[in-house]
Amino acid sequence: MARALVAYGGRSLEREVSTRSGQQAAKALRTLGHAVDVVDVGADFVDVVQRAQPDFVFIALHGVGGEDGTVQDLLEILQVPYTGSDALASAICLDKHTFKSLCELRGVATPQWHSFTKQAFADYGAGKTLDALWQQFDGRMVVKPARQGSSFGLSVVQERAQLGGAVLGAMSYDDRVLLERFVPGRELAVTVLGPADAPEPLPPVEIVMADEYYSFQAHYEIGSSEVRLAGLSDAVDARVRAVAADAYRAAGCRDFARVDIRLEDETPWVLEINTIPGLTETGPTPLAAEHAGLSFPQLIERISARVVGG
CATH class of the missing domain: 3.40.50.20 (Rossmann fold)
Structure with a gap:
């Protein structure tokens, strides 16, 4: 050993x-x-x-x-x-601006988005673009820091008057802000194992919560959300797993990662990839592994197989 x-x-x-x-x-x-x-x-x-x-x-x-x-x-x-994942794939996935740009380049479906930096907001009048952005996104959007996890600094904006405050709130976490079309539908998470050239998506799980978006509390605190097998039809399940594998492959991930997806009717949209997803008892990754027939030690064994065998 x-x-x-x-x-x-x-x-x-x-x-x-x-x-x-x-x-x-x-x-x-x-x-x-x-x-x-x-x-x-x-x-x-x-x-x-x-x-x-x-x-x-x-x-x-x-x-x-x-x-x-x-x-x-x-x-x-x-x-x-x-x-x-290696240093490059890790950097790509944590930076939502870079990751979503890569998705567009590789043909991976991701919601419409724009981003700008704190400097653009402070020095170049980026705040004057908020009206145009509001119209482009049909009056509902998600505002979040480009480089944070667990929904820190994230806001679901439903009124134009909330937008400026949401942008400033996101800027308190990062110097680049991402503005994204809000995708109605179900919140799914697909854990993927293996190398980038042979990804193995585990069963999709669904996060059901009182809050409209997957907050930090809902990620990790027992009782703040329900994480369950998504129970999709065979066709939709295959579609969701395929887009998760495409995103994993495009980013060059390896060993394991969790692809976060919104399912709008039967269309999956990739939001982001967590290259080191939570391994807590309430998290989607251990649950997905369980539904794939893997105990928690077996999941850790799969994640470690490349480095143990190498």
């Missing part, structure tokens, strides 16, 4: 959830027979990796610093294998 170092925590807004994901992963890796150390990622991360000399690092970090290629770049310099 291998020596594994589980990296979790960090300094992102998703630190608490990352810690829970890492603890779950470490427990499963021990169940699989690996020798496991853990590290709460901080300024001593490189020192810890060099002292531990792991065969691989299991990355359970979420959000900025963990899913954006930062840690992945360091591990590539240190020549230590790690789970999950």
Whole structure:
């Protein structure tokens, strides 16, 4: 068996959830027979990796610093294998502007969108475009930071008077803001395993919540949302899995990721990819694995297979 170092925590807004994901992963890796150390990622991360000399690092970090290629770049310099997507795919997927541009280039269906930077808003009069954007999106849109996870800074805007405040709120999290057509319908999540050239989508799950959008609370707190098997018709299920696989392939993901989708009638629209989805007990990824016949340790084994075998 291998020596594994589980990296979790960090300094992102998703630190608490990352810690829970890492603890779950470490427990499963021990169940699989690996020798496991853990590290709460901080300024001593490189020192810890060099002292531990792991065969691989299991990355359970979420959000900025963990899913954006930062840690992945360091591990590539240190020549230590790690789970999950490489630095480039990680950076692409965390940046919604870049990811949605790639979707359009590769023909992956994603809702109509625009974005601008804080500098454009402050120095070049981007605020004067909000009326035109409101008309383009038929009076309903989603405003969110370009580089955040778990719906931090996200607003569903239903009145023109709310738009300016939503933009400023998103800018408090990032210097680029994404404005996207609101897609009515069902909130789906498709976990995908394997390499980019042979993606394996697991059964789609649905997130049902009182709130209209998948908030941070709904992501991770027991009782704040219901996560269940989507129960789609065979034709729609195949369509949803196919578009999730297309997005995973286009971004160059590997090992695992979660593709978030809105299903409008029977049309799936890709919203984003989480390259290190939550591994908490209430999350969509463990549930999808369960419906695919995988226990949690078996899921962790699949995620780690490339680096353990390599």
